[in-house]
Amino acid sequence: MFTSFRSPLVALTITLTAALFLLAPLSAGEVLTPEKLWQLKRLGSVTVSPDGNHAVYSVTQYNWQDETSNSDLYVLDIARGESRRLTSHTASDHNPIFAADGAGVYFLSNREDKAKAQLYYIALNGGEAERISNAPDGLSNVKLLPGQERLLFTKEVALGKPVKNLFEDLPNASARVYDDLKLRHWDGWFEGTYSHLHLADINGDNARDLMKDLTQDTPTKPFGDAGDFTISPDGKEIAYVALVPNRPADSTDTGIYLLPTDGKVAELLTKNMGGYDVEPRYSPDGTYLAWLSMETPGYESDRNRIMLYHRKNKTIEELTVGLDETVSHIAWQDNDTLIFNGPTKGTYQLYRMDITRKGKKHTGNITQITKGRHNLSSFTVKGDLILAKKSTHERPFELVKVNADGSLKTLTDINGDHYAKLDLPEIETMWVDATDGKKIHNWIIKPPNFDPNKKYPLLVYCQGGPQSMVSQFFSFRWNFHLMAAQGYVVVGINRRGLPGFGREWNDSIKGDYGGQPMRDILSSTDAMLAKDYIETQRVAAIGASFGGYTVFRLMGMNHGENKRFQSMISHCGLFNMEGWYGATEELFFPNRDMGGPYWESEEQKKQYAENSPHSYVQNWETPILVIHGQLDYRVPLTEGLQAFQAAKMKGNKARFLYFPDEGHWVLKPQNGILWHRIFFQWLEETLPGTKEKPSAP
Structure with missing residues (x-):
């Protein structure tokens, strides 16, 4: 939905030009930080x-x-x-x-x-x-x-x-x-x-x-x-x-x-x-x-x-x-x-x-x-x-x-000179039973020097697209290595509605944004919560684009006995399906995935309402960081503003991170580093604990 068939395999490649970095060289045994990420x-x-x-x-x-x-x-x-x-x-x-x-x-x-x-x-x-x-x-x-x-x-x-x-x-x-x-x-x-x-x-x-x-x-x-x-x-x-x-x-x-x-x-x-x-x-x-x-x-x-x-x-x-x-x-x-x-x-x-x-x-x-x-x-x-x-x-x-x-x-x-001095995360595969009996593929990324006898906070990564696989990408924003280096376990979930697992799996998200894909994410989350090394009261759902939509939708499901997450981060997420239809620039997304405009029939209106995160704001009670860029015309700024305003009116702890000069992505170096600093600052505030802090750059 929010990526494009031409988008890159997620790992962003930009042709820019350069100078020597003024940072001190990385020392032995260090972990990746936002500043070091931009040295690569x-x-x-x-x-x-x-x-x-x-x-x-x-x-x-x-x-x-x-x-x-x-x-x-x-x-x-x-x-x-x-x-x-x-x-x-x-x-x-x-x-x-x-x-x-x-x-x-x-x-x-x-x-x-x-x-x-x-x-x-x-x-x-x-x-x-x-x-x-x-x-x-x-x-x-x-x-x-x-x-x-x-x-x-x-x-x-x-x-x-x-x-x-x-x-x-x-x-x-x-x-x-x-x-x-x-x-x-x-x-x-x-x-x-x-x-x-x-x-x-x-x-x-x-x-x-x-x-x-x-x-x-x-x-x-x-x-x-x-x-x-x-x-x-x-x-x-x-x-x-x-x-x-x-x-x-x-x-x-x-x-x-x-x-x-x-x-x-x-x-x-x-x-x-x-x-x-x-x-x-x-x-x-x-x-x-x-x-x-x-x-x-x-x-x-x-x-x-x-x-x-x-x-x-x-x-x-x-x-x-x-x-x-x-x-x-x-x-x-x-x-x-x-x-x-x-x-x-x-x-x-x-x-x-x-x-x-x-x-x-x-x-x-x-x-x-x-x-x-x-x-x-x-x-x-x-x-x-x-x-x-x-x-x-x-x-x-x-x-x-x-x-x-x-x-x-x-x-x-x-990048050999950098990696010779970095401690690396551990990566493994996990398959989980879905609610309909099918198998869900997951990547688990563990912190450097992982100790199975310790407890770690968990980040549940919700992929965008919606039809974009959680592959072995190295993103300069949604970077699993960086997240793990800050002491988090990350799970990347290949939920329903993305490629790499057959066409039925890829196509089944049509008309069901808020249904089985969400249940897949919760199934994988529950499998992670059952692991001895996860601290079950320090769990966050994070994501951008359709992943940001997913976070908003999970907000409405995360209450009472179904509460799994203590924190949320949504970047450029779709919040109000009808409002989004009226402002996005490529209408083939909703026309195909939702069957057409919301005004065509009562059934269409119902489908938009049932899949729209704004329909479930009455259940919102989780702290949330909302991030959005002024120049995002795929998911316009008003989507993020509506979500933030709803959270504040509900009495939630909420924060809005606004980029006046960025679009659907964050491309400028200092904006990228600021993005990561606010990202991890929010997690430290909302998932407090004894997590070790990374070494300074």
Whole structure:
């Protein structure tokens, strides 16, 4: 509901730029703190040399004290597993692309103008970087065409009637005027501009808009990236993703468009396919185009299928018929083999699909490549070589090589200096019986140096989405390692209504937000309360987005003999279902999950009321911290304000944490640290005890 099909696997990746941190180095035996969390480096984009011997990747580091950051490039000898720094600059160096001869890499940097990134080149053996482009408005999402004499990039273009600056004699008027929905999205208002593909010489000259006059965005906003478009092996065609023009506020109809680079008009390939169509990928020989497709219009968490388009025969077929799970990302290994990743039982693993031809038909034979407690994402394939980013609850992304037997070889250790000095939490799996007899998967995260003979406070983590799995993500806000390091046991519950456990489990949340998903959470909570090491009078429910809704809904259930929680924390949670319907910006969520608007029938009104947390405020008696951002248009600020006001009018201990400059997430470093400080301060106030305090940063 509140995440997006493009959202990231929860572990937030932001391209920013950097400086050395002024904090003292971590000392031996320390635990993770909010300040130390922001010291950790973040692995960015990865590119592999034509011969498969080297990789170049970006690393971003923050200085939270002055809110600056820096991204530099590193070159990796894959066979040796050894890295060395390739660039060192106060600007942001990112988006590396290997030169065709493998002798160097192109990359984007804002070295000479912070507002306008340009293309640079640096030899693989080092030296000074050479500026290649001089594009007047800068470059973004750059890809090089075969031959590397031309480049493809994206640029904002103003189209149609302006929404502001409407009258020349009113230059200071700040109003905007809109005539249709989707006037705002996630954390920004529509400004009348669209992101268009442009083709230019490699130096940025002779640029032309390939989507001239089209009211479409590619990449799609706000989560799209350069993966939304791809170039055919012969350089004559571009496949790109864009929303099919209709009613964007209640539609998930993104299409795959085929655009000749000679200036002809784009053709919609996915006609009569009304769901999300994303990630177009040409086969190495250009015979096929594969992509991910959701079948059901208006359902953003539908099963992603792998579709295959035979470019000569102009036929489309599905390769994943019978697969009871969704697919996250795809890449060609050779002309007959696709590699993809997907969710399974609280992890993300890699799979191989061997494509078999049977006359004009094709089938996909699927083999799971990897296993283990990890998320594998953002993988790169070069023949038999597969590189992937690996995360766990303990550590953020590192680059790994996938061996032929499916085992993983870690190639980078960008945070090794920090982790050598940190005590780590303990992670285990728990399966719990649901009230209907089905099994619920849980992750249990225990504090560093866990002692089973001691009693620990418990944090019950309620996942957002709603259809977003509690996987082995490493979040820079909802960070289980950090929570455990402060002395809490955390349980992450893969309740009803999320992927990784079959389509029935994923889809069953429809129309039942406040029903079985809540019972699943309570079943897992009860299983934790039965453990000898849990202090049953120091338990909190926490969560954001649909997890924030869950906390509000549990508030109404947490009373009398059913009381399990002594504290609650809800971030950007949905409180009043009818009010939320009238203010959110993507209406396909309630239209699908709740069956349509609340006014359509008495039955609809009843369903909204029964699932809405505000209907149960009469039972609220638990202390609650409510967090919300002014720029959150998915779950508008009024949802949090209503909940806080209701709690105070009920006489609850309550606190409201407000961010005037954040949206559905908290992205700024000092805001992030403040978020954690208030979070843990609230828990210490409402779950008082003898919990050991973490060492100072």
